[in-house]
Amino acid sequence: xxxxxxxxxHVLEFPGGYTRTTGPVIGRFLTELRARRIVGVRTVExxxxxxxxxxDPATGEPVTGEYVEVGPAGTITTFAWVAExxxxxxxxxxxxxxxxxxxxxxxDLLHAVAADNPKALAAGTRVWPxxxxxxxxxxxxxxxxxxxxxxxxxxxxxxxRLQAGGALRVFLEGVxxxxxLGSRCEQCEKVYVPLRLACPECGNTLPDTLELPDTGTITTFAxxxxxxxRAPQVPFVSAYILLDGADIPMIALIGDVPAHEVxxxxxxxxxxxxxxxxxASMANIRWFAPTGEPDVELx
Amino acid sequence: xxxxxxVAFAQTRHTGTDTGLSEHELIHPVISEVKERTGxxxxxxxxxxxxxxxxxxxxxxVSALDALAAWPPISESHVEMxxxxxLYEAWVRLQHxxxxxxxxxxxxxSSLGDLRTIMTLQLDPYYLAPLGLDQLSYAALQAAxxxxxxxxxxxxxxxxxxxxxxxxxxxxxPDPSDEEFAVQPLRRTDVPPxxxxxxxxxxxxxxxAGRLHANPAWIRGIAHRTEPHYLGMxxxxxxxxxxxxxxxxxxxxxxxxxxxxxxxxxxxxxxxxQALDLxxxxxxxxxxxxLAANPVMAAGLIRIGEAARRxxxxxxxxxxxxxxxxxxxxxxxxxxxxA
Ligand SMILES: [Zn+2]
Numbered sequence: 001x002x003x004x005x006x007x008x009x010h011v012l013e014f015p016g017g018y019t020r021t022t023g024p025v026i027g028r029f030l031t032e033l034r035a036r037r038i039v040g041v042r043t044v045e046x047x048x049x050x051x052x053x054x055x056d057p058a059t060g061e062p063v064t065g066e067y068v069e070v071g072p073a074g075t076i077t078t079f080a081w082v083a084e085x086x087x088x089x090x091x092x093x094x095x096x097x098x099x100x101x102x103x104x105x106x107x108d109l110l111h112a113v114a115a116d117n118p119k120a121l122a123a124g125t126r127v128w129p130x131x132x133x134x135x136x137x138x139x140x141x142x143x144x145x146x147x148x149x150x151x152x153x154x155x156x157x158x159x160x161r162l163q164a165g166g167a168l169r170v171f172l173e174g175v176x177x178x179x180x181l182g183s184r185c186e187q188c189e190k191v192y193v194p195l196r197l198a199c200p201e202c203g204n205t206l207p208d209t210l211e212l213p214d215t216g217t218i219t220t221f222a223x224x225x226x227x228x229x230r231a232p233q234v235p236f237v238s239a240y241i242l243l244d245g246a247d248i249p250m251i252a253l254i255g256d257v258p259a260h261e262v263x264x265x266x267x268x269x270x271x272x273x274x275x276x277x278x279x280a281s282m283a284n285i286r287w288f289a290p291t292g293e294p295d296v297e298l299x
Numbered sequence: 300x301x302x303x304x305x306v307a308f309a310q311t312r313h314t315g316t317d318t319g320l321s322e323h324e325l326i327h328p329v330i331s332e333v334k335e336r337t338g339x340x341x342x343x344x345x346x347x348x349x350x351x352x353x354x355x356x357x358x359x360x361v362s363a364l365d366a367l368a369a370w371p372p373i374s375e376s377h378v379e380m381x382x383x384x385x386l387y388e389a390w391v392r393l394q395h396x397x398x399x400x401x402x403x404x405x406x407x408x409s410s411l412g413d414l415r416t417i418m419t420l421q422l423d424p425y426y427l428a429p430l431g432l433d434q435l436s437y438a439a440l441q442a443a444x445x446x447x448x449x450x451x452x453x454x455x456x457x458x459x460x461x462x463x464x465x466x467x468x469x470x471x472x473p474d475p476s477d478e479e480f481a482v483q484p485l486r487r488t489d490v491p492p493x494x495x496x497x498x499x500x501x502x503x504x505x506x507x508a509g510r511l512h513a514n515p516a517w518i519r520g521i522a523h524r525t526e527p528h529y530l531g532m533x534x535x536x537x538x539x540x541x542x543x544x545x546x547x548x549x550x551x552x553x554x555x556x557x558x559x560x561x562x563x564x565x566x567x568x569x570x571x572x573q574a575l576d577l578x579x580x581x582x583x584x585x586x587x588x589x590l591a592a593n594p595v596m597a598a599g600l601i602r603i604g605e606a607a608r609r610x611x612x613x614x615x616x617x618x619x620x621x622x623x624x625x626x627x628x629x630x631x632x633x634x635x636x637x638a
Binding site (some may be wrong): 010012018020049050053077078079080083084086087089098099100107138203260 | 319352355358411416419424425426427429430431432433436437440443444463482483484485495502526527529530532535540541
């Protein structure tokens with residue numbers, strides 16, 4: 001009840017912060033942090049305490065004066081995932097608190113670890129420090145830790161200019177007219193489509209140009225679940241189609257049929273774009289659609 | 300060692316929100332109750348446990364003295380810890396042999412501020428507090444280190460809440476069904492309720508104890524041990540200090556019928572059962588424990604009071620009480636009580 005006059009807000013705060021002296025041991029650690037180094041202190045028994053304490057917590061003995069640079073990388077031993085960070089937390093997006101065994105240390109440093117989600121972390125995950133821009137000698141000079149780099153994403157993009165000459169040009173000019181051109185090898189007695197200049201089997205020049213029908217039979221197919229700008233929808237089907245009279249199947253899209261109804265042996269026919277929209281491109285054929293004829297037994 | 304017994308215990312009907320009572324108004328009824336039970340108006344020694352950060356005011360424990368009869372001047376002390384440690388100090392004071400009675404109380408209102416933030420202030424100011432490491436976060440780190448099965452944790456919460464429903468001083472809280480994480484792996488139902496409350500205990504030495512109660516709960520062993528404050532220097536999955544304190548107090552010298560454990564989170568109960576070597580024959584937290592009501596700075600003292608109550612009412616002959624302080628069960632005090 002904010003309007004209740006008997007309720008008051010009360011704040012406990014030290015304006016400007018509370019000044020504390022550090023002493024030589026903690027002071028050394030914080031001074032090293034300012035130089036972006038993490039040090040531990042060696043105990044009489046030889047263990048390295050990180051962060052350094054004045055006394056060995058196991059024995060109560062004062063520690064030695066030997067400081068050892070540790071890390072900067074370490075291994076998570078335990079972590080807890082904070083889905084809703086508080087104002088005072090080091091990160092304002094979901095993160096983990098973790099105990100981190102820095103390389104060369106015998107105790108664990110407690111700090112925040114940035115990760116996309118808790119599944120990205122585990123006991124054993126290697127982490128590296130991310131430093132604040134301007135270290136001042138404070139535990140928060142270590143902004144947080146982040147998992148070791150184990151993969152990168154590199155962008156790849158190169159542009160090319162392609163030109164259809166030779167047989168492809170002749171084939172595409174046929175497609176512009178609404179005709180599929182193939183070629184026959186006299187020696188191998190095989191009809192290839194699209195049109196080609198040489199037989200891939202015997203190497204002979206292929207003189208005969210044939211017009212092939214735009215009907216055929218699906219020999220095999222694949223259901224694709226990734227979108228493609230040329231595809232009718234997702235999932236879409238790409239198939240090998242053996243055009244009637246050809247000996248080598250040609251790859252094309254299948255449309256006008258649910259993906260799960262496509263089958264080997266199915267009879268299909270090209271669906272052409274209207275004549276007014278045609279170009280010298282395979283885009284002239286939207287896809288192949290079932291004809292409704294009985295399936296063909298494949299050899 | 301002098302024989303000292305618990306002869307009276309009282310606690311408030313705890314609340315989940317601030318009722319507006321000042322601290323001395325909160326503790327006055329429980330002190331009046333133990334005075335009435337024992338017939339004592341003055342005590343040889345008085346010791347209290349509380350935390351000024353809960354109220355956000357310095358020396359708030361001094362103004363709480365208004366709940367006592369503090370004039371003419373009394374012999375009085377205070378620990379900035381749970382009232383269980385005030386009881387330890389009073390027990391030590393009675394060992395001097397010149398006094399025969401002591402009043403102990405603990406109190407806290409954790410509803411006034413954000414307990415998660417306030418408990419950050421108890422962390423070391425160099426390495427942990429500046430990170431804003433909060434209470435649920437460090438408890439969750441310990442829960443992750445224990446790595447207990449969810450089913451076992453839920454069962455502890457369910458049992459504690461069911462027992463709490465049978466305790467008129469504790470809360471009626473729902474069974475765990477909430478899948479939401481507080482700080483993963485701690486679920487919101489693993490978190491103890493925000494609680495305001497107080498408790499008082501009267502200790503009496505030797506013959507006086509027998510005159511003040513028909514069944515005094517004799518303190519047969521009491522010990523506390525601590526571990527490094529910094530969490531990275533400990534094995535969080537275990538409590539070496541609770542085990543040491545339990546051995547020193549003599550927990551294993553006889554069967555334990557009832558154990559009241561200051562386990563604020565279900566994984567802490569697992570750690571403590573192992574540290575104190577409590578088997579299936581021991582009834583754990585029949586009061587519901589801190590998961591059913593958690594008045595900070597009184598919850599540990601209440602464990603001692605609840606363990607004593609089983610002896611006072613004749614339902615148990617040997618009980619153990621445990622109190623904890625500091626982050627992740629850093630400090631542990633174990634008391635063995637016998638009829
Ligand atoms: Zn008066």
